[in-house]
Every structure is written in C-alpha cells, then in structure tokens.
Amino acid sequence: xxxxxxxxxxxxxxxxxxxxxxxxxxxxxxxxxxxxxxxxxxxxxxxxxxxxxxxxxxxxxxxxxxxxxxxxxxxxxxxxxxxxxxxxxxxxxxxxxxxxxxxxxxxxxxxxxxxxxxxxxxxxxxxxxxxxxxxxxxxxxxxxxxxxxxxxxxxxxxxxxxxxxxxxxxxxxxxxxxxxxxxxxxxxxxxxxxxxxxxxxxxxxxxxxxxxxxxxxxxxxxxxxxxxxxxxxxxxxxxxxxxxxxxxxxxxxxxxxxxxxxxxxxxxxxxxxxxxxxxxxxxxxxxxxxxxxxxxxxxxxxxxxxxxxxxxxxxxxxxxxxxxxxxxxxxxxxxxxxxxxxxxxxxxxxxxxxxxxxxxxxxxxxxxxxxxxx
Amino acid sequence: xxxxxxxxxxxxxxxxxxxxxxxxxxxxxxxxxxxxxxxxxxxxxxxxxxxxxxxxxxxxxxxxxxxxxxxxxxxxxxxxxxxxxxxxxxxxxxxxxxxxxxxxxxxxxxxxxxxxxxxxxxxxxxxxxxxxxxxxxxxxxxxxxxxxxxxxxxxxxxxxxxxxxxxxxxxxxxxxxxxxxxxxxxxxxxxxxxxxxxxxxxxxxxxxxxxxxxxxxxxxxxxxxxxxxxxxxxxxxxxxxxxxxxxxxxxxxxxxxxxxxxxxxxxxxxxxxxxxxxxxxxxxxxxxxxxxxxxxxxxxxxxxxxxxxxxxxxxxxxxxxxxxxxxxxxxxxxxxxxxxxxxxxxxxxxxxxxxxxxxxxxxxxxxxxxxxxx
Numbered sequence: 001x002x003x004x005x006x007x008x009x010x011x012x013x014x015x016x017x018x019x020x021x022x023x024x025x026x027x028x029x030x031x032x033x034x035x036x037x038x039x040x041x042x043x044x045x046x047x048x049x050x051x052x053x054x055x056x057x058x059x060x061x062x063x064x065x066x067x068x069x070x071x072x073x074x075x076x077x078x079x080x081x082x083x084x085x086x087x088x089x090x091x092x093x094x095x096x097x098x099x100x101x102x103x104x105x106x107x108x109x110x111x112x113x114x115x116x117x118x119x120x121x122x123x124x125x126x127x128x129x130x131x132x133x134x135x136x137x138x139x140x141x142x143x144x145x146x147x148x149x150x151x152x153x154x155x156x157x158x159x160x161x162x163x164x165x166x167x168x169x170x171x172x173x174x175x176x177x178x179x180x181x182x183x184x185x186x187x188x189x190x191x192x193x194x195x196x197x198x199x200x201x202x203x204x205x206x207x208x209x210x211x212x213x214x215x216x217x218x219x220x221x222x223x224x225x226x227x228x229x230x231x232x233x234x235x236x237x238x239x240x241x242x243x244x245x246x247x248x249x250x251x252x253x254x255x256x257x258x259x260x261x262x263x264x265x266x267x268x269x270x271x272x273x274x275x276x277x278x279x280x281x282x283x284x285x286x287x288x289x290x291x292x293x294x295x296x297x298x299x300x301x302x303x304x305x306x307x308x309x310x311x312x313x314x315x316x317x318x319x320x321x322x323x324x325x326x327x328x329x330x331x332x333x334x335x336x337x338x339x340x341x342x343x344x345x346x347x348x349x350x351x352x353x354x355x356x357x358x359x360x361x362x363x364x365x366x367x368x369x370x371x372x373x374x
Numbered sequence: 375x376x377x378x379x380x381x382x383x384x385x386x387x388x389x390x391x392x393x394x395x396x397x398x399x400x401x402x403x404x405x406x407x408x409x410x411x412x413x414x415x416x417x418x419x420x421x422x423x424x425x426x427x428x429x430x431x432x433x434x435x436x437x438x439x440x441x442x443x444x445x446x447x448x449x450x451x452x453x454x455x456x457x458x459x460x461x462x463x464x465x466x467x468x469x470x471x472x473x474x475x476x477x478x479x480x481x482x483x484x485x486x487x488x489x490x491x492x493x494x495x496x497x498x499x500x501x502x503x504x505x506x507x508x509x510x511x512x513x514x515x516x517x518x519x520x521x522x523x524x525x526x527x528x529x530x531x532x533x534x535x536x537x538x539x540x541x542x543x544x545x546x547x548x549x550x551x552x553x554x555x556x557x558x559x560x561x562x563x564x565x566x567x568x569x570x571x572x573x574x575x576x577x578x579x580x581x582x583x584x585x586x587x588x589x590x591x592x593x594x595x596x597x598x599x600x601x602x603x604x605x606x607x608x609x610x611x612x613x614x615x616x617x618x619x620x621x622x623x624x625x626x627x628x629x630x631x632x633x634x635x636x637x638x639x640x641x642x643x644x645x646x647x648x649x650x651x652x653x654x655x656x657x658x659x660x661x662x663x664x665x666x667x668x669x670x671x672x673x674x675x676x677x678x679x680x681x682x683x684x685x686x687x688x689x690x691x692x693x694x695x696x697x698x699x700x701x702x703x704x705x706x707x708x709x710x711x712x713x714x715x716x717x718x719x720x721x722x723x724x725x726x727x728x729x730x731x732x733x734x735x736x737x738x739x740x741x742x743x744x745x746x747x748x
Contacts, residue, residue: 039692040701045683068670068695075671076691084687296442297449309419313458317450318413321442327414328702 003184003211004088004143006244006265010354014236014263017353020056020244022088022142023182024080027055029244029265030349032251032342033090035273038063039073039083041339042273043332046085051309052340053347056088056143058268061135062097062127066120070138078140090268091141093132093174093188096216096249099150109149111166129170130177137180144178145248146171148188148216153223160192164201171208184211186246189235192217193227198234212244215264219249229258236263253282253345253369257362260349267346272338277331279323282341284365285372290334295320308340309333377558377585378462378517380618380639384728388610388637391727394430394618396462396516397556398454401429403618403639404723406625406716407464409647412437413447413457415713416647417706420459425683426714427721430462430517432642435509436471436501440494444512452514464642465515467506467548467562470623473524474595483523485540503544504551511554518552519622520545522562522590527597534566538575545582558585560620563609566591567601572608586618589638593623603632610637627656627719627743631736634723641720646712651705653697656715658739659746664708669694682714683707 005021006029018029033056034041034049041049041057049057059079064070076082079089095114098107102116113128132147148167151160167190178185187210191197205213215235218228232247239245244266247259251269259267272282279291281302288302301311302319310319310333322330345365352361379395380403392403407430408415408423415423415431423431433453438444450456453463469488472481476490483489487502506521522541525534541564552559561584565571579587589609592602606621613619618640621633625643633641646656653665655676662676675685676693684693684707696704719739726735 038695038699038701040696040703043702043706045703045706046687063699067699068691072671072691072695076673076689082689082692082695084692297446299450313420315450315456317442317446318456318458321412321446321456322414325412325437325441327412328417328706329414329419332417332419332702 003182004244006212006242008241012353012356012358013261015260015349015353015358016263016265017350018244018265020088022056024086024088024142027088028350030256030260030346031055031266032256032346033058033266033268034339035060035268035270036083036085037270038067039079041335042277043328043335044273044339046083048309048332048336049085049339050087052336053343054087054339056090056266057085058090058092059083059139059141060094060097061091061132061139062094062101064139065094065135066118070135074138074140080140088142090143091136091139091145092248093145093147094127094135095132095145095148096150098127099152111169113147129174133174133178133185137178137183140180141183143184143186143212144180145186145214146174146188146210148190150217150220151190151192153220153227155192157192157194157197160190160194160197164190164197167201168204171205175208175210186210186212186214188214188216188248189239190217191231191234193230193234195230195234198231199238202235202238206238206240210243212246213239214246214248216248218247219269225255228255229262232259232262232264239263251342253342254366256342256345257349257365260358261362272342273331273335276334276338279330279334281334282338284368286369290316290320290323290330292320302337306337306340307344308337310337377556378618380586380616382615386727386730386732387635389634389723389727389732390637390639391724392618392639394462396430398460398462398516401462402724404630404634404720405429405640406630406720407432407640407642408713409434409642409644410457410459411644412441413453415709416651417702417709418713420457422683422706422710423459423713424461426710427717428461428713430464430640431459432464432466433457433513433515434468434471435465435506435513436468436475438513439468439509440492444509448512448514454514462516464517464620465510465513465519466622467519467521468501468509469506469519469522470524472501485543487521503548507548507552507559511552511557514554515557517558517560517586518554519588520548520559520561520584522564524591524594525564525566527594527601529566531566531568531571534564534568534571538564538571541575542578545579549582549584560584560586560588562588562590562622563613564591565605565608567604567608569604569608572605573612576609576612580612580614584617586620587613588620588622590622592621593643599629602629603636606633606636606638613637625716627716628740630716630719631723631739634727634732635736646716647705647709650708650712653704653708655708656712658742660743664690664694664697664704666694676711680711680714681718682711684711
C-alpha cells in the first residue's frame, strides 16, 4: 500500500520546491495539472498531454459520475486504464460543479448533502460526502478530494462561518468511508477572505490529518484577485510543511506565481484549453489572440523559444487559418502550446527556487507579461 | 525538375501493383489518400496522419482559394510547409466543390468558366480553368487536377456529350497556363455511365498527354454503384499503362476493391473522418456505430488485429464515452482508426496483387464485410 508522499526539498521565502511520490512515479513541484474534465484533456490524446511534460492530471468526479458513471470506469480498470494516462490522476470532489453547474443554479444544501438537478437531463440528484468519496474510490484516482461546500464569492461572514463548520463535518464523514488503499485523501480549507475563518478552517482540517490540503473557494466567479491572494495568505501558515498544498482551479500565469510565493505546490485550471479553443495563446508577453488579422502572413511560431509540438512545427499563419475556418486542429495545437507554457513556467519556477531567486524570476516574468498592456 | 513517375510493377487481371515516385519519396499503389480539405485532415495532426502510414494526402483548391487564399499559402512556402506535411500532396481542381457547394446551388456555366456565389459569404466568384491551375501552382501541390465540369448524376446523354467537349477544351486551356516545374498535372475523364462517351473522353484526354488520369463524375449524390463501376469499366481500357489512375472521391472499402479490380491506382474520400465524427468505425465486419449501448462496458479495442494508435491504446467503452459526451478526442481516435483501416486494406491489396490472388482477397474481404448484414 502506497499513497502519496511529499518531500520538501528547498524553500525560498515561502516558495517551496519539492516532489510528490506516487505509484505512477515521482514528480516535482510546483506543478501545473492539466484538466481532463470528462476523462479527456479536451482535444488532446494522453500522449500529447504527456509530451507537454505533464505530471498529475485532473479529472472531474461530477462529470464522470453522470457519464459514463463510476461503475463503468471501475469495470474498465479505473481512470488510468480507462483514459490511458499512466501518470498520477487527481479527482475533485464534485462539490464545485454541483454548486456551479446545477440546472438553473437550483440546489438545496442540507446537512446530508446537496440536492440538485443534473445539468444534462434535469434529473434529481443528491451528492453527499460519502457518495463523493465512494465515486472517487471507484474512479481509483491517486488523490481524492473531500466533499466541501463551495460558497459563492458574495457569501457574508456568517454564511461562511456556518459553511466551514459544515465542510469540517463533511470532511470527517468522507474520511470515515474512504476505502481505497492506493488513494490519498485531501482536506479542503475554506473561509473566504477572512483571516480568522481561514485559520480556524485550516487548523481544524489539519487536526483530521489528511494526506494533503487544498485551498478552496478561490476560483469563484466574481472573486477579486485581492481576495484570492488573502485566502492563500491566511491558509498556508497553518498547513504542515510535509504535506502538499493545492490551490484549486487557478491557472492564470500571474496567479500561479502569486500562489507559489505564498507556499502553494500544485495548481489546475481549464484555462489553457478553454482559451485555446477561442484562438488565444499564452506568451511571455501576455495572451495573444490568433484570430487577429496581423497573423495572416506571420511565419513565426507562437513563441520562438517554446519547445512545444505546436511551436516546433507550425506558423502563426497556419494556426490563424485553422482557428478562423473552424478546424479543430487549431484548438488542439493551441491547447498543447498553452499547457506546455504553464508547465514550462513551473519548471522555471522550480529552478528559481532551487537557486534562491524566485522573487526575481517572478518580478521579471510579470514585467514582461504585462509589457504589452496599455 | 522532377514531377511524378508511375512504375507498373505487377498486374493481376486488371488490378495493378505499382509505385509513384515524387519529390517527397516513392509510395506504393493502390493507395488511399486521406483528405485534408482546408489543409488539415480533420482532427488530426500531420504526424497522426503519417502514423497511419499515409502516402499522398489531398487538399481542396476551392476551400484554400477562399480561405486563407493561395497567395497566403504561397507566402508560407506552399502547402507542404504551411500544413507541415512532408509527403506528397494532391490538389483537386475546385470543380466538384463549385458544383456541389455553390450557395443555393446557383451557378452559371459559361465557356469562360463557372460563375457562382461563395458558400461562406455569398460573394460573386468566377472559377476558370486558368484560375484553378494558377491557384494550384501557387499551392505547390505535387499533383494538380484539370478543371472539369462535374455534371449531376441525373444529366442525360446530350448534356454529358456537350459537357465532355467543354471539359476537353478546359483541360487544354489549363494545360497551357500550367507553370510549376514541381507539379504534375492530371487530365480528367468524364462521360457518365456511357461507354462511347467515356471512351471518347478518355482517348481525347490521353491525346493531350497528361502526367496521370482521373476518373471523374463517380462520387455524385444519387449515382448508383452500378453506374460508378460502369464509369470505371468504360474508362480504364483507354488509359496508358505507364500513368497513374485516380478515382476521385471514392473510399467505401468495397468500392476501393471494385476500383482496383478495374485498374485504378489511387483513391480519396472524406468518409473515414466524416463517419468518425458521427461515432462510426470501419471494421472487417462492416461499420460499427460506437454510440450503441452494447459498447458501454466493452473493454476490447475496436478491432483486435488493428495496429492503429486507437486500437492499441483505447477500449470501445472509452471511445463510446467520448463520442456520447461529445469530446472531440472520440472523433480523432475513430478518424485515426478509419484512415488506418483503409490504408491497411490497400497494403493487403498490394500484397495480394503481388502474389496473384487479388480476386480471392476481394471475395474474402467482401464476404466478411457483409457477414453481419441482415
């Protein structure tokens, strides 16, 4: 029986360089995890994902519960075999999707769990802490998440206070039924932008002794960057140094840097594939929109110095053509570039921490990234 | 200056095993050519196409003329560099698309060329034999097609008689302006299912001495299989043995076999990628629809004996999941399988011709392919 193990190797301020040992190999952190919502990183084969030097990939419990169902995935030998990804996989709890995707946003939060209607067919469904863990056990991911309540960005202090108490009770219930010897289980810290609530939530969650800790409630619609950074600032000081820390749903380059500075190890986000399908590419000088006419005859790759399959083989002119005529290859190539961009960035972050120059790296990166902004 | 060269190596009845020498290497025939309509085989990277053991790929002059425009492709170094495909490329003349895609099917055929409205924005356009060749010269494909009139399947004898005369005049005009030292130019035989018209069209076209010959007017909506086979039967006897023969737009497995039996060397069709996007796979036992519930828990690959990336790595259950939830990877994987299926089939056809057992191969293939039909 081997779950995961985090080794902190070097610290530079609060920024951490470390490694996660898993049954699918050992991977360095800080790390960006590509998202395979429905057991597929949109538009990419698992080999294309791996060619981006991916480590852990993420899959969504909510989506896989609805289709094809966790029993099917289990019968197919678990998520790794199902989607043919032989590196570690993390599953979320489904909590965020229940709160954000429920049909008509209607949901009824009770102590038992969350009653809601499926976004696919309107069916009445109930997701509980036990059910979430049971699904994740069957999916057989390497890292499972506790089922938490995800309050909206607008939630007030009183709401959040009650919500973190419920999330703690739910975490306890999930931990009790967790039953997969391969699978690590993470607790989730909530508490909005409030210092005392984050401290309380972190301390109580750590008391339960999870295999790792997530910082939740930071990628909600309408949340300010300031509140996101506060949420991290107020959580990480209370998390143990020898456990991995995961900032859920965050993948903007600058937010990754801000997270690393505050002691976060792993990140995930649909951003690189989502913006790719709309023709956008991450570059060192900010996002570029390949729909723009300026790229019609541009023979250069998206980035000269990038080592991704897209940049090594295709011009901006070709990608612009694919995007404007609606060929799916355009989104695939940009997704490869964008995922590789974030992973490459974390590789550089790791080097900078090892060499004790993370803040300098961050400063230079941000200066260049914002240089083309008016 | 090297155009293409066809070497007939072995004949088995009328079935021909041979090879085409091009500036991008020598490839054996009979061959199936994947279609990259808008300089992209839908959903596949050029490396994924090549992994299917592809030889010549096809691109559509009409689509590339409209977007991004032949001048852009030329500035990008020609089609090979633009789409990063370093094997031979064949372009069609645009004739078929003008006749089938013109907005509201409205078109005005004059001696000069075809006046029609763009299917994208309704703009008035004129495609002439000279313009078609000029575009193809700039695209810098290895094989260009003469601009022909593509009469509907319903056209009567008198219509077809006038049409082949016009197609001959257009072929002459195109040949006169053709001006790309790398590029071979093919003539197209028309004449519907009429023996005398096909003979006349073939003989007159051959008199003009093209680098190869296409059999046109065989993939129209509403055309019967019988008429298609007649069109081939009545054309190939008049084509020179030392030039390659191309049956345009045909890719159903059985039609490929029927074409090979009648002396055809190369085939193309959008079928493998089009049916893939709808969840259909070619198999030795006919087409399978992966949407069907019977595949929900089916752990087998689409075909046990298939050597494609899809069959080596993924189960029917996973592909069914991708197709039913609408993940584009499902179409990509099925496209890879379907393209490899047709290419593998042509590899087997070549072996059977070399060994003088083509008809036996064909008989066995068709028997198995139709075995599951009611």
